[in-house]
Amino acid sequence: MPNTKIPYKTYLDESEMPQKWYNLRADMKNKPAPLLNPGTGEPMKAEELEGVFCKDLVEQELDNDTKYFDIPEEIKEFYKMYRPSPLVRAYFLEKKLGTPAKIYYKFEGNNTSGSHKLNSSIAQAYYAKKQGLKGVTTETGAGQWGTALSMACSYFDLDCKVYMVKVSYEQKPFRREVMRTYGASVTPSPSMNTEVGKKINAEHPGTTGSLGCAISEAVEDAVTHEGYRYVLGSVLNQVLLHQSVIGLETKAALDKIGEKADIIIGCAGGGSNLGGLIAPFMGEKLRGENDYQIIAVEPQSCPSFTRGRYAYDFCDTGAICPLAKMYTLGSDFIPAPNHAGGLRYHGMSSILSQLYDDGLMEARTAAQTDVFKAAEEFARVEGILPAPESSHAIKVAIDEALKCKETGEEKTIVFGLTGTGYFDMVAYEKFHDGEMEDYIPSDEELEKSLAKLPKVEEK
């Protein structure tokens, strides 16, 4: 390791940990578009949302003005079990690339759920418990959210029902067993438990499922059972609020070592880790205090930002959720089953969609095999075996560091390393055996699902 003052890992002391979540919306001039009632086309009111979501979370969801929310004591205590997470200087990767750039990553994989999702699941379980609910329902794609939620629910002694996208249920039995270890019930989706599941099975026989289907099932299950609410692991404003803890810690750690980021990179599925990581930086950018280049990275096979449309769409396949304005591929879009890298959701956080539309951040796609190449390169020098999702960010961080090598610029690159990839070894195996393919949806394919966007008159 080069001899330098900056440590390999920077941790905050417990006393330096964030006491409040930061609500980026408060600093946005153009607020994210409101959720709409699909029946009336009017913005969803708190009373309407409270049938589906926990009360306090609805309040957070709709609040575009309060800049900071106190993190409740119980959640701060829980955070101490696995936070602060380290900000790591990737000295070994820098050396391998021969770049003058400084590369940092914020590592969120250091808990049993293996990803950043625990930051929000513990908050959502806390508010469900506070409301006196029996339990919560949710969907999970690759399984990280379900795992994080089952851990949080067992901590607060809540029932946890998880609808897991069928392809993952079958390909990732170990994730399923982790969830069951924490007491959750796990059902492959589409199932025959719900009306919407039966309908989707009838319309798409043999379907391997999608996040959009699983959301519809979980929502239906929640609203038809007394004492249950639905919780979601990404996309929603409340989730980005909770995930701001990532960015706040990152900013505090950079300040502690006297460093300023030039480029901030994160992978984008529904946008929660990226929205959380960039929050305080984007806040400075919006207030005109500092400038940053911010890059979202999405898979070539599910390109919401780069090939989607900014429009109102359904959040789920069954079209039972409110409408959200976002960059979307259409709620009917189902990514190719050979797509291994997570990040399968058809839409994107409304907050990030608005920021992207306003030109405040950029987006790039990465091909699946390039992502795994980057993952392996990173694992071999930095020691951590990254999640495929996180590796999208690694790929672009490496690209940017190599650009610096050409130009001689000493930029500071910060990226979010959202999780570990131990449950993704089947995908790694495919990559190693040369059986992994890159799938690029055709324009016709995207047109087909985009043609089904609901017609919404914006008021």
Ligand SMILES: *Cc1c(COP(=O)(O)O)cnc(C)c1O
């Ligand atoms: C869920 C997940 C993501 C993507 O979700 P976002 O809401 O876009 O952050 C990224 N990385 C890991 C490890 C995940 O589990």
